[in-house]
Amino acid sequence: MNKAITDGVVLMPTPFSAGLDQWSSGDGTPGSDTYDGAVNAAFVPADADFGGCLELQKVEATQRLRYMGQTPLEPGCYLQVKARIKVMSGGLPTVRIAAWAGTSGGAHVGGLTEVGPAVALSTYGDVVEVAAIIGSGQRGGVDMAWGTEPTYAHVGLDLTGPTGGIVRIDDIEVADLTSAFHRELMAMVDVRDYGAVGDGVTDDTAAFEAANAAADGRTVLVSSGTYLLSGGMVFTERVRFEGTVTMPREAIFSLTKNFDLPAYIDAFGNEQLAFEKAFQSLFNSADHESLNCGGRRITITSPMDMQALVPNRTSYAQRRNIINGQFYVQSSDAVWDPDVATSVGTYSTSNPRFLTGVTNVANIQVGALVEGNGVGREVYVKAKNDATQEVELSAPLYDASGTQNYTFTRFKYIMDFSGFSKLQRFSLSHVDLLCNGFASGILLPPAGVIFHVRDSWITRPRDRGITSHGEGCQGMLIDRCQFLTNEADTRAQDRTTIVVNTNANDVKLRNNRASQFKHFAVLGGSNNQVIGNHCFQGDAETAGVRTGGIVVASSYCSTTITGNYIDNCSIEWTNEYEPEPDFTTGFSFSALTIDENVFLTGNVAPWFSYLVIKPYGTGQSIGGLSVTGNKFRSIDGSIDRVDRVDETFAPLDSTRGKNIRVEGNTFHQIETPIYNPVMVSHDQNTASDTWMVDTEGQLPFGGQARSVESVVATERLRNGSNQTRWAVPYVDLQQGSVGDQVRLNWEEPLTGEVAVRVSMNAV
Structure with a gap:
């Protein structure tokens, strides 16, 4: 019979009728004794049951019968050796299929099982069939699992038990049973056929490598079992898993043809x-730039230290992308509880990004939130040095000079990239992080550019959505993402979760939606673009308090906020990341554009404002601000005005300021709208040579009347005799108790009406 898997390979031994010189009484190897001319063996040409057969007398304790020819073996093939036998007279022996395992060069492969199950012959004249299967893999039903080293066998049988008995043996048959072990023989290569054991203890690495090498375009099958791999494994062919793999954490397992x-x-x-x-x-592979999660829901039971998963790399700069998956946190165990450390440290404005002399520094974790007197929002531990007791900060502190206690809170994240020294061009797309109130979302690396999160959801983070504790947010892109709160039933002012913070420049937040967080974004760098987002921070309180939706935490910010829906929250502009927040030199609060946004509130305190400037030091002023084309509306009650200076730490210097443009906005249920320049109308009913023109609080942020662009008479000017006069006044600026009035000085007392265009910008 020829093998089905390889045409032309002869498996069947020659029949006994061809001569007994092809049959050995030893192991079947060249030079071993044969049954040709032996006194205890003869060919019987016409047996009633067998036709031609071998008659053999058992004269040895183990009487061997081996075919002298080589029956070929190949990995993945399974051969059944079968014989029919009957006892004619004498002692009743036991019979078993047996074989000798050989490799190229004629060497014997030791240590293998070379016999099949024994069958006792109990009745004279009854025909008994014995069989055994030889193959490379340790499969159920395989009697002689030889692995991949043997390349051929000398097949036959053994007679054991009492001597003296005479038996007759039909021609021995060898059949290819490979198809019984492989469902798709021609398209699949099984690792068990190459020596894999699958007991979870034996190292199956070599067998996996051999199966992959032999596949040659076919699929490698990892059949049922648990396979231990002591080292890395790279599959260059497609792999199908019925069993599972276990291996060291640092060992790389690469599926290059079905990498998902x-x-x-x-x-x-x-x-x-x-x-x-x-x-x-x-x-660790150049074959793929993306890991497709296949839409699978991945149960996460502990924070993932992403760098620890790749211990051979501390930085990475090639584009890599994780797509199309859902990460589901299913544990409320303490593994997700933040770690909190309290230490004493010293801060100096001469070294503004470091705490020195920090006690207990070994217990402080990189990526921890820093809290203490004079510490701004979202300041984190960027790095630390245990030996020198130094902690490097993500941003300077505004008022912390000296020595004091600090609290360091390390949140736990589903994906923690802080272990990388630098990570560039990494992205997450179409990914859901279901934090379930147990975990935070993503901790960025300390350095790197173009971290990109797009078309993704971060749902119910416990503390933070996306945290930057260094400059890993440089050029970060967050596009078309949804952020859903874990604090929907909490009053706005009591919420603690924050969607995203940044420290570096060139961040772009575009077309996202964030619902009911303490802050949507705390932006520490400059050159940011916040475009097309919807941040909602309302609650069910009557006359409720609202918090900053977008916090711009640097005075010169060069930031554009346009086309957003600012819903029940404010834009807050501060300089809390300046170590010396009192103004001495520079641009002060400059380069912020707020254009074409929709601002809406409902049921808020009347003192609420959409635009808040909060100086953390004295002498600060506005050096560049554009607020144009916005829609401001309050429902369920009006608010006093849309702008406010938070003077918790210091007032804004309204005697200075330039490049301030506030125009083209609309106001609904706002008591006092704002403009710069502002056009005011003054009607003088009593003749006077000095007219006081009041801007009525319409200059933004308590601005003073520092210039007059025009004075136009809108009614006839008349003297006390009711005579018409064509007169031009000169102007006194910054009049009144807060400097928001101008005085028009005429040559003579006049009455009439004028329109005055007043600006808080100096000429």
Whole structure:
């Protein structure tokens, strides 16, 4: 019979009728004794049951019968050796299929099982069939699992038990049973056929490598079992998993032909472990730039230290992308509780990004939130040095000179990239982070450019959505994402969760939606673009308090905020990241554009304002601000005005300021609208040579009347005799108790009406 898997390979031994010189009484190797001319063996040409057959007398304790020819073996093939036998007279022996395992060069492969199950012959004349299967893999039903080293066998049988008995043996048959072990023989190569054991203890690495090498375009099958791999494994062919793999954490498992998360889940059984191994491979292979999670929901039970998953890399600069998956936090265990440390440290404005002399520094974690007197919002530990007791900060502190206690709170994140020294061009797209109130979302690396999150959801983060503790947010892009709160039933002023903070420049937040957080964004760098977002921070309180939706935390910010829906929150502009917030030199509050946004509130306190400037030091002024084309509306009650200076730390210097443009906005249920320049009408009923013109609080942020662009008579000017006069006044600026009035000085007492265009910008 020829093998079905390889045409032309002869498996069947020659029949006994061809001569007994092809049959050995030893192991079947060249030079061993044969049954040709032996006194205890003869060919019987016409047996009633067998036709031609061998008659053999058992004269040895183990009487061997081996075919002298070589029956070929190949990895993945399974051969059944079968014989029919009957006892004619004498002692009743036991019979078993047996074979000798050989390799190229004629060497014997030791240490293998070379016999099949024994069958006792109990009745004279009854025909008994014995069989055994030889193959490379340790499968159910395989009697002689030889692995891949043997290349041929000398097949036959053994007679054991009492001597003296005479038996007759029909021609021995060898059949290819490979198809019984492979459902898709021609398209699949099984690792068990190459020596894999799958007991979770034996190292199956070599067998996996051999199966992959032999596949040659076919699929490698990892059949049922648990396979231990002591080192890394790179599959260059497609792999199908029925069993699972276990291996050291640092060992890389790479599926180059079917690199996706579902395949890794099949390989490792555990969803989080599968993602971690796939991520490790993503950073160690040039074959793929994206890990497709296949839309799978991945159960996460502990924070993932993303750099620890790739211990051979501390930085990475090639584009990599994780797409199309859902990460579901399913544990409320203490593993997600923030770690809190309290230490004494010293701060000096001469070294504004460091705390020195920090006690207990070993217990402070990189990425921890720093809190203490004079510490601005969203200041984090960027790095630390235990030996020198120094902590590097993500931003300077505005009023912390000297020594004091600090609290360091390390939140726990689903994806923690803080272990990388630098990570560039990394992105997440179409990904859901379901934090479920247990975990925070993403902690960025301390350095890197173009971290991109798009078309994704971060739902119910416990503390933070996306945190930057360094400059890993440089050029960050967050596009078309949804951020849903875990604090919907909490009053706005009592909320603690924040969607995103940044420290570096060139951040772009575009077309996102954030609902009911303390802050949507705390932006520490400059050159930011906040475009097309919807941030909603309302609650069910009557005359409720609202917090900053977008916090711009640097005075010179060069930031554009346009086309957003600012819903029940404000834009807050501060200089809390300046170590010396009192103004001495520079641009002060400058380069902010707020254009074409929709501002809406409902049921808020009347003192609420959409635009808030909060100086953290004295002498600050506005050096560049554009507020144009916005729609301001309050429902369920009006508010006093849309702008406000928060003087908690210091007032704004209204005697200075330039490049301030506030025009083209609309106001609904706003008591006092704002403009700069503002056009005011003054009607003088009593003749006077000095007219006091009041801007009525319409100059933004308590601005003073520092210039007059025009004075136009809108009614006839008359003297006390009711005679018409064509006169031009000169102007006194910054009049009144707060400097928001101008005085028109005429040559003679006049009455009439004028329109005056007043600006808080100096000429």
